[in-house]
Amino acid sequence: MNTTRPTTTRAVHLASRPHGAPTEDNFRIEEVGLPNLSDGQILVANDVMSVDPYMRGRMDDVESYVPPFQIGKPLDGGAVGTVIESRSEKIPEGSHVVHQLGWREHAVLGADDAHIIDTGIAPASAYLSVLGMTGLTAYAGLTRAAEMKAGDVVFVSGAAGAVGSMVGQVARLLGASRVIGSAGTDAKVARLRDLGFDAAFNYHDGSVTDLLGRAAPDGIDVYFDNVGGDHLEAAIDHLNNDGRVAMCGAISQYNSVEPPSAPRNLALAIGKRLTLRGFVLAKYAEETRPEFQQRMAGWLSADEIHWDETFRDGLDAAPKAFIDMLEGANTGKMLVRL
Ligand code: NDP
Structure with a gap:
């Protein structure tokens, strides 16, 4: 010993x-x-x-x-x-x-x-x-919960955080036509541009739905939700027909003692034929881990992902x-x- x-x-x-x-x-x-x-x-x-x-x-x-x-x-x-x-x-x-x-x-x-x-x-x-739970959550959430396809416009909230920064980069590598992120400071927004996001905004700069509308003039196809509340409401406003939401987290509510005041527009999901799918990593971890590890190792060695x-x-x-x-x-x- x-x-x-x-x-x-x-x-x-x-x-x-x-x-x-x-x-x-x-x-x-x-x-x-x-x-x-x-x-x-x-x-x-x-x-x-x-x-x-x-x-x-x-x-x-x-x-x-x-x-x-x-x-x-x-x-x-x-x-x-x-x-x-x-x-x-x-x-x-x-x-x-x-x-x-x-x-x-x-x-x-x-x-x-x-x-x-x-x-x-x-x-x-x-x-x-990147090689652990957060990277896998981003990958599984995009590929399974959101059923992301090449050509989709993808919006992610909490985009400068651990999961969100992976979501934006992986979405781009999976062929997203436009990647949009929101974050809480101008420095984080600048970092998102360095990471290859096509558009990014500071959600403190106005109403999230207005800011998202400007960043996504043709709407969005996938919303990866880390925040909930007004971000989810804004995404529902701007999702295109047959759009998909991967409901990963709702951090705007974790410290709140009041029920959330948004989203107030859920009924839009009917006419737009939206899918809102909550998920926990455990549901997809086993099935996605081997392909995730292989692809992420390749992206890292090619210097295509930064964390x-x-x-x-x-x-x-x-x-x-x-x-x-x-x-x-x-x-x-x-x-x-x-
Ligand atoms: P992050 O690294 O993203 O850290 C949390 C971030 O949340 C903060 O940096 C902050 O960034 C943002 N935030 C805090 N309060 C608010 C608010 N009121 N509105 C908007 N943004 C806010 O954490 P993770 O990447 O680890 O987790 C991101 C999300 O993913 C969480 O909701 C978490 O619960 C979820 N998650 C879910 C999993 C699952 O299996 N479903 C697994 C792992 C994570 P900012 O400065 O931009 O406000």
């Missing part, structure tokens, strides 16, 4: 449930023991952890497609790290792995719950963004990183180096 092996680690616990936007008081960092390994287990020193919008839903005591976090218990989520002790032949010491026990500096887990990653293709953190990361440092910074991500502080994926 590694003689420098730690016997305790620090983990972020849920201290209380938020009402509206979370605050740092909702989190507490605690020292916890690291048990000796049983056969088949590994000890991982986490290098980078992910903070994601879906974790906001898990802070509420509401059953959903993922169970709620428990008060007084550690949070969890995606992380990448280095194996520092192993009792599994599958995952030797020194391996880099991705797994689901983030929000802590070290994790003990079964070897079947971790996957070795190839850091020759991209740095480990990429397995929490941004916004880093915060240290476990103590993780709660604020999460809170700030919900408010738009990130460009690309919000990550915490541990």
